[in-house]
Amino acid sequence: MLLHLSTWAEIAQYLQRSRVVVVPIGSNEQHGPTGLLGTDWLCPEIIAHEAEKNADILVAPTFNIGMAQHHLAFAGTISLRPSTFIAAIGDWVRSLAGHGFTRILFLNGHGGNIASIEAAFSETYADASFARQRAGFALKLCNWWDLEGVGELARTQFPEGHGSHATPSEIAITQWALPDSIKHADFAPPIAPSGPIRDAFDFRARFPDGRVGSDPGLATPAKGGELVKLAAQSLVRELVAFSSEPVPA
Ligand code: NI
Numbered sequence: 001m002l003l004h005l006s007t008w009a010e011i012a013q014y015l016q017r018s019r020v021v022v023v024p025i026g027s028n029e030q031h032g033p034t035g036l037l038g039t040d041w042l043c044p045e046i047i048a049h050e051a052e053k054n055a056d057i058l059v060a061p062t063f064n065i066g067m068a069q070h071h072l073a074f075a076g077t078i079s080l081r082p083s084t085f086i087a088a089i090g091d092w093v094r095s096l097a098g099h100g101f102t103r104i105l106f107l108n109g110h111g112g113n114i115a116s117i118e119a120a121f122s123e124t125y126a127d128a129s130f131a132r133q134r135a136g137f138a139l140k141l142c143n144w145w146d147l148e149g150v151g152e153l154a155r156t157q158f159p160e161g162h163g164s165h166a167t168p169s170e171i172a173i174t175q176w177a178l179p180d181s182i183k184h185a186d187f188a189p190p191i192a193p194s195g196p197i198r199d200a201f202d203f204r205a206r207f208p209d210g211r212v213g214s215d216p217g218l219a220t221p222a223k224g225g226e227l228v229k230l231a232a233q234s235l236v237r238e239l240v241a242f243s244s245e246p247v248p249a
Helices: 008-017 039-053 082-099 111-130 150-157 168-177 200-206 221-243
Strands: 020-025 103-108 138-143
Touching (some): 020 039, 082 103, 103 111, 103 221, 150 168
Parallel strands (some): 103 138
């Protein structure tokens, strides 16, 4: 079930049978010469929407702007500051928890978001802890590449040139879901350099075409399809485990 294509009455009904919701979360940022700007929010959305086709789960709208200050020297990147991002996640959680959702899983598509999502969880729990109350809900962060079996599959598909930004695995996922948006370029060098991530102009000087350690030319729609199918199955198992986690009295 997709929240944005449901009515309030349908969500109220869903809450009678489940208190679990998944929120795809990512970033809108440059992904090298061939990667779509939406890659990091498209990947978790594609996986969650695929999972939803075969299981009774609820997927919230995608939180599609994240921690991308280091990509701002490339056209089209849109970023939040950590403080804005943390505040916005808190309001999403308070909205959903207010309706009765007690298990909120964020399916993340951007490594740069991890620290701030964890900080947002702490901020949100702190409301309850300082008030000497129980929060009444649990939050979970899952990176799509950490879903069971997915990292192993990506390492098998791309033993070399996976890298850490504009990776062939994430590019392959968007190629599978959006074949009309596949782009082509000659990569020189084939595998991009690696290095530290600092401010936007430092990033552009180190990584001139936007890639970090990767060869996105290895991506194919078929490999993307394999990753999506496996990730979608693992996500459903993750949601079942999360929903049946015992809560101490
Ligand atoms: Ni990415």
